[in-house]
Amino acid sequence: MTVKLNIPYGRQDITQDDIDAVIGVLKSDFLTQGPCVPKFEKKISKYCGAKYAVATNSSTSSLHLACLALGLVKGDWLWTSSITFVASANCALYCGAKVDFVDIDPTTYNLCPKALKNKLIKAKELGILPKIVVPVHLSGQSCDMKAIHELSKEYGFKIIEDASHAIGGKYLDKPIGNCEYSDIAVFSFHPVKIITTGEGGIALTNNFELSESMSLLRTHGITRDPKKMTNESDGEWYYQQIKLGFNYRMTDIQAALGMSQLERLDNYISRRHELASRYNNFLKDLPIVIPYQDNSSHSSFHLYIIRLKNEKTHKQVFEYLREKGVIVNLHYIPVHTHPYYQKTKVEFTELKHSEQYYKDAISLPLYPTMTEHQQDLVISTLREALQL
Numbered sequence: 030m031t032v033k034l035n036i037p038y039g040r041q042d043i044t045q046d047d048i049d050a051v052i053g054v055l056k057s058d059f060l061t062q063g064p065c066v067p068k069f070e071k072k073i074s075k076y077c078g079a080k081y082a083v084a085t086n087s088s089t090s091s092l093h094l095a096c097l098a099l100g101l102v103k104g105d106w107l108w109t110s111s112i113t114f115v116a117s118a119n120c121a122l123y124c125g126a127k128v129d130f131v132d133i134d135p136t137t138y139n140l141c142p143k144a145l146k147n148k149l150i151k152a153k154e155l156g157i158l159p160k161i162v163v164p165v166h167l168s169g170q171s172c173d174m175k176a177i178h179e180l181s182k183e184y185g186f187k188i189i190e191d192a193s194h195a196i197g198g199k200y201l202d203k204p205i206g207n208c209e210y211s212d213i214a215v216f217s218f219h220p221v222k223i224i225t226t227g228e229g230g231i232a233l234t235n236n237f238e239l240s241e242s243m244s245l246l247r248t249h250g251i252t253r254d255p256k257k258m259t260n261e262s263d264g265e266w267y268y269q270q271i272k273l274g275f276n277y278r279m280t281d282i283q284a285a286l287g288m289s290q291l292e293r294l295d296n297y298i299s300r301r302h303e304l305a306s307r308y309n310n311f312l313k314d315l316p317i318v319i320p321y322q323d324n325s326s327h328s329s330f331h332l333y334i335i336r337l338k339n340e341k342t343h344k345q346v347f348e349y350l351r352e353k354g355v356i357v358n359l360h361y362i363p364v365h366t367h368p369y370y371q372k373t374k375v376e377f378t379e380l381k382h383s384e385q386y387y388k389d390a391i392s393l394p395l396y397p398t399m400t401e402h403q404q405d406l407v408i409s410t411l412r413e414a415l416q417l
Contacts, residue, residue: 034354034410036403038332039221040396042297050289054281061280069284070231072291077196077206079214079233081240084284085247088193088217088230090277092120092163095189095213095232098242101126101160108148109163109191110140111363111383117163117191118364128373129159130365135382136321138334138390140164142176148378149184158184164211165191167360169223169329170322171200174210193217196224197298198329205329208235213243218283221396223297223329224290226283250274300397301330304404308333308393311408315415332360333395340389342415347391349414355407358392 054065066084074082085091101107103125109117111130118128131148134141145162152158162181164172174190181188188211192198196216198205206214213236216222218229234240245252250272255262258269309319318336322328337343350357363383364370394407 034406035356036354036394036399036407037356037396038358038392038394040398041220041225042293042396042398044289044293046292047286047289050285051282054285057281059281062278063281065281065284065288066279069279069287069291072288073206073216073231074233076291076294077204077214077233079206079208080235081237082231082233083240083243083247084229084231084279084287085277086230086279086283087228087277088191088215088219089116089120090247090275091215091230091232091243092116092189092191093123093275094243094246094277095215095239096120096124096126096161097246098239099161099187099189099212105160106152106157107161107163108145108159108186109364110165110167111365111380112138112167112361112386113165113191113364114193114361115364115367117165118370120163121161126160128370129378130363130380130383131162132378132380133382133386135385137170137172137323138167138386139170139172140177141382142173142180145177146180149180151378153184159186161187161189163189163191165193166195166198166205168320168332168334169194169198170320171195171198171205171326171328173323173325174200175325178210187212190214193219193222193230194331195329196222197294199327201325202327206233208233212236213239218287218290223301223331224287224294226279226287226290229279229283229287231279245272246274247277248274249276297397298329301395304395304399305330305333307401307404308395308408311405312411315412317415330395333393334360335391335393336386337389337391337415340385342417343389343391345417346411346414349417350391350410353410353413355394355410357394359387359390360392363387 070082101124105126107121132144218226
């Protein structure tokens, strides 16, 4: 009898140290807002080389706060990649702004600087330049941030790096998240990401005013700082709501887990690279395209995405792998093709590379606790699927 495999595309790694860290908070006086959150923020900002960090309950919340802090309002435009999770675009809609998409580079699958430049030239002629551009570091490989930053200086847009996949990665030998080429960078700590807080996110910046704005907005727009109040405090109990904010706060329970996970981050990245290298070696003779790695970037390898050279077998290969228990996935369905975005009637520019990517891409299992035996089973099952 053949035993069905159960190999997911991603999986969290929870150790006894993680459990002990969470138990420590559960036994403390603080479960929600306590000392762990600012400690976690400090550790992340130090690791990445950014001045400030604002932890939240999800990376979606972080993206929303980043847009608000940069002043995105009704009538403005935000541009991003269509090959991303919908949150990269939805954050603009939450602000009443409009969304458009830039095609991907067919080699890296990241937002293409050349396509961006061409689109900016046309947008300038029409008077509809974006206020914000959101490059997405797909799979943990950085976009060409230097080129995008140069365009931002010429065309006057702000930059939010959607680095949800990319903590632990590097760009031009510096940690992703240092914000040298952006205004704000956002990480995700969802369970299938590089490290996890259960759910959670964080926004990094080198701008004090942006960090203060995001910190205020994540807590209902409420302040206890007398310097920010419109009148004198009534006493130590006093607080004021000075903006309309949200409950986007991270808890101490989540932050404790995140700090414990952060201790293993570099080891996780090393292991992901080992597994990616094995995939590269054992898949090179198959009729697929393995992930390209640009010399400017050291990917965190959140995902290992292959592309089939014969797109007609895409669904067949995908379903065969899943039927055998290799739980592959597809990251992502192009955002502009979703019914909600189709009904917005925005005239999207040509996104041929994004649409072609969707026809032949598959994310293979990759996570730090994956054994070489499990990986060999994935490889052999993929070989079977390609021979059908």
